[in-house]
Amino acid sequence: MGSANASGDLSSEMEVDAFRRLFPLRFHERHLLESIRPDARPLGKARETTLALGAVASADGSAMAKIGCTTMLAAIKMEVMTPATDSPDEGCIAIDFHMPPICSPLVRPGRPAEAAPVVSKQLSDTILSSGMINLKELSLVSGKAAWMAYLDIYCLDADGALFDAALLSAVAAFSHLQIPVVSLNDDGRIVLVSDGIEGTKLETEPVNKDKRTLKLRSIPFSLTCILHKNYILADPTAEEESIMETLVTVVLDSSCQLVSLYKPGGPVLAHTSAIQDCVALTRQRVKELQSILNEAIADMEVD
Template structure:
């Protein structure tokens, strides 16, 4: 069978699903020339996003976020730690990212997802640049989850036990003398907002799906702080970008996405009190 050019009416020549499987790149390009995507979004449109706080009762903070058909659960646990001699006044943040086989057919049972250490490192670098932390154990993390959780975390009251170790106090403190005067809110220097864009020829696709990423390889992830300043720019593999205009367009799309996420964040947290 002879297929028409990408700009032609290819979808009428054969079954859509078969064409999508056999010629995935051409399938997507037939949509790109019309400035649309298979899921109905425009090129600059991110997937629908929603979230809910308090998904894990045993955690100090948790959030369940849905972006399109993707769901991510984040849980944060605060623990007392001994600071290093090099940084006696600094805490730390530990990120543990899991992607079990049920999440994707690309993840094999019994083996960790290849993307897991990369995602953990990228998230750790981004959050460390934008947050002043105490001691956080972050599990199953998505950046949007963290945006919602951290403003509502409080540093607990602690005391010294008989062995000289710092322990977290609860309730009436059990008669022990607290080291700090009371709970205090976690200090945030800024809130990061991120967006991944897919670059293909002269097109820029905001918030690509896994299928789109598998077909078109050039990805750029932009992270901005709450003031719109660039925090990080991440480009894993793909060809070298010859022009800065594409990056500037990605930054502009990220600023637009940041405003959308801020609205979602305000809606989720409205009416909630920070201790």
């Protein structure tokens, strides 16, 4: 009898899997009727989220963020540059988002992923417009030297809500950032103290005496939601994104002030109540993400 039951269970699982593959939207809508998702999450709940700071030893700042299976690795490298003439007292930030073929079967070798430049621009716009980083803190010598922060984010697993995970990894990497010590050599040029060549004369007082961190403010956090009929699904998986068109990404800062709202494609929303509900879900998510970030920073300080 046990063998017969096991055979029946296996047959039932195969039938469910076949139905999911053949009619994915109907499969998900059956779950929506019960206000639950196929992964057993309530509609408004995000997936389990983890953060690890210092994931790349050779970087000046780094972090790995996971939201469900979606995994991002962010690394920052600092280089000295000559500041722009119109902003002599400011440094710069350059952000690149990479989607190698390992992250998704939809990304083909030799072909750039369509989503990569879109996410890169969203990240740049969000980080700069939020005011999280005061670019004046990246200045070294007015008009002569400033820091360029190169932030590279690699998507290791693309299972939905890419921007949310990428932004979280970026924020965490900047929280972990240690700005290197630099000094003036005998030619008046800025050099990294750690890179000083033996025999090169350095002034006794470096430009910045110790490695230092950035003072982050108005830290942005985001939540992507799917709007489908009368339902709102927070933190969608890649499967959910592929079968339901209307995506909305809300970005709030650490004070829950609106930074930006993205809605790529999909039908025009007839009611603003759906957006308000998305903002309310994002407020709850901001508290969760702040707590996760603070715990990661505390763990790093203990280590």
